[in-house]
Amino acid sequence: MAGSNNAAPVIIKRKKIVAGEGHHGGAWKVAYADFVTAMMAFFLLMWLLGATTEKQRKGVADYFNPTVTVSTSGGGEGVLGGDAPMPEQTGHTSGTGVAGGRVLGDGPESDGARLKEVKAEIDRLLTAFGGESMTMQRALRHVVTRVTDEGVVLEIHDLPDAPLFQSEGALATPVLHTITDAMAEALGITQAQIAVNGHVRAYPVVLVDNPVWTLSAARAETVRQLLQDGGLAPGRVQRVVGHADRRPVTADPMAARNNRIEVVLLREDR
Numbered sequence: 177m178a179g180s181n182n183a184a185p186v187i188i189k190r191k192k193i194v195a196g197e198g199h200h201g202g203a204w205k206v207a208y209a210d211f212v213t214a215m216m217a218f219f220l221l222m223w224l225l226g227a228t229t230e231k232q233r234k235g236v237a238d239y240f241n242p243t244v245t246v247s248t249s250g251g252g253e254g255v256l257g258g259d260a261p262m263p264e265q266t267g268h269t270s271g272t273g274v275a276g277g278r279v280l281g282d283g284p285e286s287d288g289a290r291l292k293e294v295k296a297e298i299d300r301l302l303t304a305f306g307g308e309s310m311t312m313q314r315a316l317r318h319v320v321t322r323v324t325d326e327g328v329v330l331e332i333h334d335l336p337d338a339p340l341f342q343s344e345g346a347l348a349t350p351v352l353h354t355i356t357d358a359m360a361e362a363l364g365i366t367q368a369q370i371a372v373n374g375h376v377r378a379y380p381v382v383l384v385d386n387p388v389w390t391l392s393a394a395r396a397e398t399v400r401q402l403l404q405d406g407g408l409a410p411g412r413v414q415r416v417v418g419h420a421d422r423r424p425v426t427a428d429p430m431a432a433r434n435n436r437i438e439v440v441l442l443r444e445d446r
Contacts, residue, residue: 232307287443291323294366294441298330301362314338315354327368327443330359332399333436340435344387346394348402356399359439360406366441369414372396372403373438378421378429393418399437414442 299321306313320331332355334340340352374396376388396416404410424434
């Protein structure tokens with residue numbers, strides 16, 4: 177018995193073995209993949225913000241935003257941020273007109289507000305077109321929109337490096353075809369009557385045969401035909417007029433900027 181009591185106790189250690197020691201599951205891989213994806217999206221967004229212009233970003237934003245923003249300016253805001261060349265002609269008068277097939281109000285406030293809505297919607301559409309391609313964006317540099325006593329004016333003008341017509345004539349350049357196609361589609365938002373006004377720069381007075389009258393009228397007629405080819409209903413055109421060089425928009429009447437066409441959405445009483 178004594179010998180039995182002096183025997184050392186036997187201690188059994190049980191070691192817990194975890195299968196796959198060092199492996200913590202796959203949840204961290206999913207989280208890491210989400211993190212990498214988010215970082216890629218972030219850096220892509222930063223690159224796009226740096227590589228695009230404000231006008232392009234606005235075009236993309238307008239594409240995803242169906243809400244029409246109403247302009248609060250009576251004029252002087254171009255489709256791509258240009259300035260109205262003749263601010264003294266902008267303003268509102270009482271009367272009625274047609275926008276979107278509806279008759280405008282009797283007072284100047286309702287009339288002017290409706291014209292601003294039409295202008296804002298046209299600006300939105302043309303800006304959205306500009307976001308579709310670099311060609312369209314460059315073409316819309318020629319376009320300025322404003323509200324005047326006559327109605328909503330969509331002006332197309334020459335740029336120093338990009339004329340609208342070939343060789344001092346009435347044959348349209350490709351850029352004018354691009355503009356009128358987009359403009360004809362944008363004009364579909366309203367059934368208002370339309371006037372097309374042609375203007376040209378002044379020529380030297382020493383010319384025996386000064387072409388300003390015939391040239392301005394011929395260019396206005398060319399734009400009317402291009403708009404019709406683009407889908408504008410022929411019956412909407414109320415008049416096509418050539419104003420020669422009588423209404424320059426620059427201090428230099430011979431500047432190329434005076435070569436322009438005005439497509440006017442008329443008030444009903446015009």
